[in-house]
Amino acid sequence: MTDRLTDALAEALVSAQDRLHALQSLLHVHTGSLDPADVMRQVLAEALGLTASDAAVFAEPGGILAVGDGAPAGFAARVAAAAGEDAARPTCTAGGCGVVVSLAGPEPVALGFARSGGPAYSTGDVQLVEAVLAVARRLRELARLHREEIRRATIEQEHRLASVLAQAVLPAAPPLLPGVELFARSEPAALAGGDFITFAVRGGELRFAAGDVSGKGLPAAIVMTRTVGAIRAAFLTCDDPAAAMRAIDSELYDHLDQAGVFVTTALGFYAPGDGVVRLCNAGHSPVLSVTGGTAVPVPPSIPPVGVNRAAGARTVAVPMPPGATVILGSDGLTEQPGPGGELFGYDRFTRCCLSGRDQPVRRLGERLLELVRAHAAGTAQADDRTLVLVRAPG
Amino acid sequence: MRVRTDSTGERHLVELAGRFDAHEIERFRLVVDPLVGDRGATVTVDLADVVFIDSSALAELVRARKSARAAGGDLTITRMSTPVRVILELTALDTVLVAEADRSRP
Numbered sequence: 001m002t003d004r005l006t007d008a009l010a011e012a013l014v015s016a017q018d019r020l021h022a023l024q025s026l027l028h029v030h031t032g033s034l035d036p037a038d039v040m041r042q043v044l045a046e047a048l049g050l051t052a053s054d055a056a057v058f059a060e061p062g063g064i065l066a067v068g069d070g071a072p073a074g075f076a077a078r079v080a081a082a083a084g085e086d087a088a089r090p091t092c093t094a095g096g097c098g099v100v101v102s103l104a105g106p107e108p109v110a111l112g113f114a115r116s117g118g119p120a121y122s123t124g125d126v127q128l129v130e131a132v133l134a135v136a137r138r139l140r141e142l143a144r145l146h147r148e149e150i151r152r153a154t155i156e157q158e159h160r161l162a163s164v165l166a167q168a169v170l171p172a173a174p175p176l177l178p179g180v181e182l183f184a185r186s187e188p189a190a191l192a193g194g195d196f197i198t199f200a201v202r203g204g205e206l207r208f209a210a211g212d213v214s215g216k217g218l219p220a221a222i223v224m225t226r227t228v229g230a231i232r233a234a235f236l237t238c239d240d241p242a243a244a245m246r247a248i249d250s251e252l253y254d255h256l257d258q259a260g261v262f263v264t265t266a267l268g269f270y271a272p273g274d275g276v277v278r279l280c281n282a283g284h285s286p287v288l289s290v291t292g293g294t295a296v297p298v299p300p301s302i303p304p305v306g307v308n309r310a311a312g313a314r315t316v317a318v319p320m321p322p323g324a325t326v327i328l329g330s331d332g333l334t335e336q337p338g339p340g341g342e343l344f345g346y347d348r349f350t351r352c353c354l355s356g357r358d359q360p361v362r363r364l365g366e367r368l369l370e371l372v373r374a375h376a377a378g379t380a381q382a383d384d385r386t387l388v389l390v391r392a393p394g
Numbered sequence: 395m396r397v398r399t400d401s402t403g404e405r406h407l408v409e410l411a412g413r414f415d416a417h418e419i420e421r422f423r424l425v426v427d428p429l430v431g432d433r434g435a436t437v438t439v440d441l442a443d444v445v446f447i448d449s450s451a452l453a454e455l456v457r458a459r460k461s462a463r464a465a466g467g468d469l470t471i472t473r474m475s476t477p478v479r480v481i482l483e484l485t486a487l488d489t490v491l492v493a494e495a496d497r498s499r500p
Binding site for chain 2: 212214215216257260261262264282283284285299300301302303304306307308331346
């Protein structure tokens with residue numbers, strides 16, 4: 001074997017080893033940073049030593065990054081010009097004291113290394129520079145993905161917290177008031193939803209409401225919290241359900257109109273022992289009055305709040321003899337589909353309310369919810385489920 | 395959801411078929427907003443072949459009607475499938491969205 005061949009082989013072996021070591025040390029560059037520019041700067045600084053260079057320039061569509069000094073005049077511009085050139089092979093510049101590699105594609109980039117003195121870049125050096133470019137791009141991409149992941153996780157956490165705060169507006173338990181038996185439950189379909197229940201007691205009289213904001217999820221829940229605030233204020237200042245409805249409309253209409261949403265709601269005022277409950281219904285269902293052996297729906301006097309001004313709201317006096325129950329549900333109960341697509345239905349809901357009319361409200365409430373759950377039989381919960389039972393003991 | 399429109403001058407008929415839920419709002423808007431934006435346009439919506447409608451879709455119909463009326467026109471629902479009619483009556487939205495002649499109750 002000639003000396004020249006041996007030398008060439010030895011050089012190839014050494015440069016292959018060099019590339020391997022360089023790749024390893026590059027991959028172990030611990031940047032501790034998620035900023036792509038920072039990552040690139042650190043990789044280039046490491047690569048200066050590996051390639052025995054004095055300066056490195058990285059050019060991409062966003063700009064130019066340079067580390068070290070001693071690059072010949074115009075070198076940075078030369079590298080920038082190379083970005084996007086579909087140069088299959090790296091090129092040497094500045095009389096061999098600079099080497100530039102470029103990569104075309106959706107994000108054209110170029111990388112150049114320069115020496116202020118010393119030997120020209122060898123073939124091995126050039127291959128090393130190619131390897132550095134490949135690794136640097138990979139590390140930048142990883143940093144970008146990591147940052148994206150953190151951003152997404154932060155948004156998710158905020159969403160979860162906002163949902164918890166929105167749902168916290170719902171009562172944990174109905175008030176304890178002598179002369180009336182209550183059941184109240186609201187189960188959102190997602191983390192948060194537009195269904196609501198609220199109670200107030202004023203002058204010994206129970207005031208209650210259930211309703212449903214159009215739409216789903218957190219946006220509906222946000223409108224829901226504002227709605228509950230408006231209802232509670234109306235409960236404290238109004239003596240009549242229709243008056244309360246007009247006060248709520250006055251407070252919320254512009255907001256709902258602008259947001260393009262509406263709220264169905266039924267309000268009730270009940271003084272225990274009065275024998276009558278006063279209701280006002282704005283587009284809400286199911287609302288049932290169960291007395292003796294009959295269940296009678298209480299229809300709305302006006303469309304949901306946010307559709308028209310509520311001038312036409314009417315209070316309806318519904319008899320509440322001992323043992324009578326007023327039931328406020330939401331359409332998440334009646335419109336829950338089963339595995340075959342069949343809805344639970346208003347008729348079935350009414351029949352179940354009737355057949356359980358003598359059961360204690362707690363048992364009846366749990367039973368109604370269980371029946372809807374059983375009907376779903378594994379099908380996803382289609383909408384928020386809300387149920388309020390108000391009974392005159394007897 | 396299938397959306398078909400038929401226009402004669404200022405009168406537009408929009409026929410929907412299938413499920414009208416939150417996922418279909420975008421498409422409904424793309425078709426209907428230009429129609430209700432025209433001054434004095436009368437838009438009639440046919441829901442005879444709509445098998446399911448949810449609160450987002452109802453809110454969208456209300457919004458479109460308000461836009462139409464703000465531009466001096468109107469939007470009403472003409473024909474309804476049974477499930478749609480039931481929901482419109484339960485919510486009393488039939489008194490707002492359905493022309494008197496097409497309502498089932500007096």
